[in-house]
Amino acid sequence: MIDRLEKLLRMIVPDLSGLPLYIIDAADMVSRELLVGAPRGFWASDLAVKSHLLARDRWAGRGPAMVLDLDLIAADVQEFAPGDLRRLIQAVLGIGLHEMAHGLQLPFDLHEPNDYAECEQQQHVAELLSTAAAELWARFPPDLPKCVAHELPFIRAALHLHYRAEQADAKILPECVVDATQYELSSTDNYRRALGDEPQRMADETFAIIRDTTPPRAFAKLWCDDVRQTFLPDRNVSSRAAKYFIDELIRWVPASKGE
Numbered sequence: 001m002i003d004r005l006e007k008l009l010r011m012i013v014p015d016l017s018g019l020p021l022y023i024i025d026a027a028d029m030v031s032r033e034l035l036v037g038a039p040r041g042f043w044a045s046d047l048a049v050k051s052h053l054l055a056r057d058r059w060a061g062r063g064p065a066m067v068l069d070l071d072l073i074a075a076d077v078q079e080f081a082p083g084d085l086r087r088l089i090q091a092v093l094g095i096g097l098h099e100m101a102h103g104l105q106l107p108f109d110l111h112e113p114n115d116y117a118e119c120e121q122q123q124h125v126a127e128l129l130s131t132a133a134a135e136l137w138a139r140f141p142p143d144l145p146k147c148v149a150h151e152l153p154f155i156r157a158a159l160h161l162h163y164r165a166e167q168a169d170a171k172i173l174p175e176c177v178v179d180a181t182q183y184e185l186s187s188t189d190n191y192r193r194a195l196g197d198e199p200q201r202m203a204d205e206t207f208a209i210i211r212d213t214t215p216p217r218a219f220a221k222l223w224c225d226d227v228r229q230t231f232l233p234d235r236n237v238s239s240r241a242a243k244y245f246i247d248e249l250i251r252w253v254p255a256s257k258g259e
């Protein structure tokens with residue numbers, strides 16, 4: 001299953017060219033605590049999983065990494081479609097594309113730590129961060145917008161990935177990659193329509209080029225309208241932190257500044 005996902009990602013993400021891609025099954029992890037707060041999958045720092053990879057002779061230098069909990073994903077599918085292998089493949093590929101979209105929001109961090117101590121320190125920090133993630137998350141204000149961490153660049157990358165996967169004959173529902181309603185936004189379909197033919201036009205580009213290109217106006221507008229209209233009037237946004245986040249969310253769209 002992981003091989004299939006890697007093959008698909010290598011086919012549709014030119015940015016991975018020449019890099020190792022680490023897709024780790026949570027069941028193989030030394031420390032399942034790394035999964036706290038992100039039960040089915042998460043985009044990981046490769047430095048946080050480096051010791052795991054070294055112990056299995058899989059470390060091939062810095063590269064993008066994700067962890068998927070295949071047992072949990074299989075249990076989910078078993079619940080609504082027992083024994084349906086096709087649905088299981090779709091779920092694994094969908095979650096894999098979702099995690100990849102997280103990784104493609106920013107350039108990959110590939111700098112080599114200067115020395116062993118720095119590397120160890122980063123691993124330690126990464127582990128501390130992930131083990132403390134649930135606790136940290138719990139301290140966020142309850143009215144924090146649900147789309148935090150799944151902002152416009154994420155949705156855009158996810159929709160490009162979905163389009164490319166479809167072209168590569170992988171049948172995945174767009175909502176399996178990004179379900180915008182989960183983040184209290186308009187439907188994924190609305191975002192697809194607003195993105196228009198951009199995925200088609202840029203199908204051969206790297207995601208670095210996509211990031212450097214201003215998104216279609218309708219797409220940026222939908223995001224800004226969602227953030228402003230969905231969050232502000234309907235909710236009692238009481239905490240300063242939540243207000244700060246809403247301002248920050250709108251700033252994800254450079255073109256929207258001053259509008």
Ligand SMILES: [Zn+2]
Nearest residue numbers: 098102149150
């Ligand atoms: Zn996510």
